[in-house]
Amino acid sequence: METPNMDYLNALAGDNLEFRERFTGILKSEFPGERQAYEKALQEGDFEEARLMVHKLKHKISILGLKKGYALAEDYEEHLREGRDAYPAEFGELLDCMAQFLNEL
Amino acid sequence: MTCIIIDDEAAARAIIRQLCEGIPDLDVIAEFENAIDAIKFLNKDEVDAAFLDIHMPGFTGFDFIETVRHPPKVVLTTSDAQFALESYEYNSVVDYLVKPVLPERFAKAVDKVRAQLKQKPAGEASSNAPAPKSGEHGNELFVNIDRRLIKILFEDILVIEAEGDYIQVKTEKEIIRVHNTLKSIKGKLPESIFLQIHRSYIINLKRIIDIEDNSVLIGKHVIPISRSNRPELMRRLNLL
Numbered sequence: 288m289e290t291p292n293m294d295y296l297n298a299l300a301g302d303n304l305e306f307r308e309r310f311t312g313i314l315k316s317e318f319p320g321e322r323q324a325y326e327k328a329l330q331e332g333d334f335e336e337a338r339l340m341v342h343k344l345k346h347k348i349s350i351l352g353l354k355k356g357y358a359l360a361e362d363y364e365e366h367l368r369e370g371r372d373a374y375p376a377e378f379g380e381l382l383d384c385m386a387q388f389l390n391e392l
Numbered sequence: 393m394t395c396i397i398i399d400d401e402a403a404a405r406a407i408i409r410q411l412c413e414g415i416p417d418l419d420v421i422a423e424f425e426n427a428i429d430a431i432k433f434l435n436k437d438e439v440d441a442a443f444l445d446i447h448m449p450g451f452t453g454f455d456f457i458e459t460v461r462h463p464p465k466v467v468l469t470t471s472d473a474q475f476a477l478e479s480y481e482y483n484s485v486v487d488y489l490v491k492p493v494l495p496e497r498f499a500k501a502v503d504k505v506r507a508q509l510k511q512k513p514a515g516e517a518s519s520n521a522p523a524p525k526s527g528e529h530g531n532e533l534f535v536n537i538d539r540r541l542i543k544i545l546f547e548d549i550l551v552i553e554a555e556g557d558y559i560q561v562k563t564e565k566e567i568i569r570v571h572n573t574l575k576s577i578k579g580k581l582p583e584s585i586f587l588q589i590h591r592s593y594i595i596n597l598k599r600i601i602d603i604e605d606n607s608v609l610i611g612k613h614v615i616p617i618s619r620s621n622r623p624e625l626m627r628r629l630n631l632l
Contacts, residue, residue: 295492298494298495299407299410299411299495300410303410306406306410309406310403310406310407310410313402313403313406314403316402317401317402317403339447339449342447342471342472343400343401343447345471346401346403346404346471346491346492347403349471349491349492350403350407350492
């Protein structure tokens, strides 16, 4: 599996350490809630809500430079739109990878 | 140049704010995590531009564009490229940025906003709201002021207030004082849009921002609701 990176944040923040710190704080605090909301929706079979959460998570996937993960999320979003739960395991691994990366920041 | 940021995701708002700080003449006036709060803000304050997320729960970016009366120049931000074509159907949309937004691309979008603002001052931005359907009253009213007949579009009227032998027709841009009575003008207004909610006030139902206790907020005007007119007002609202 590809590894998350901070290339986008580096380009955005430059040497602005205050922004860098604030932004990583936002990612760390916002990601778990979005993941939880996604998993809850999936458990409840609410595919539309799950799709909306995948859409939101997709932004963070791209912020962390996960290109394959982004493509996976795009496919998954489309499957959820059609009411099909296609990649829960693979998508779950992606979220685990992001969670670990954010925890280590 | 002034702007607001509308996005339900805190990380997205932080990115746009950071990008704005990289543009010397661009001031972020406010951030909103939902479109409704942004609409309330824009009913009282003007800005040149709005960086607007399309996907927001409940009230989307497109809903925002269709609802806000005089929209600023809008730069849409989204994780999807699929809405690009649809977005340009709206006059106020200047550009469309796919997240995560890159600094160079953001600067181009701001340049586009700047160019459009030069073509047309922000206050003259055309409305995205659909024009009212023509009925027996047409879409406008002509009032006699100093021997001139002044046209007022129904959709522009917020409130009409009785003031002795005169009435005040209040729009967002001006207050027009006319020698007439509330009863007389009431007959000239389409009932589908206007409602008398107090012995001294007729309001445009489509311009209500919110209702609290015994008053209605329309534009910057807080209008009292009389007890006898309240049931009819509540009946006419599309309550959830």
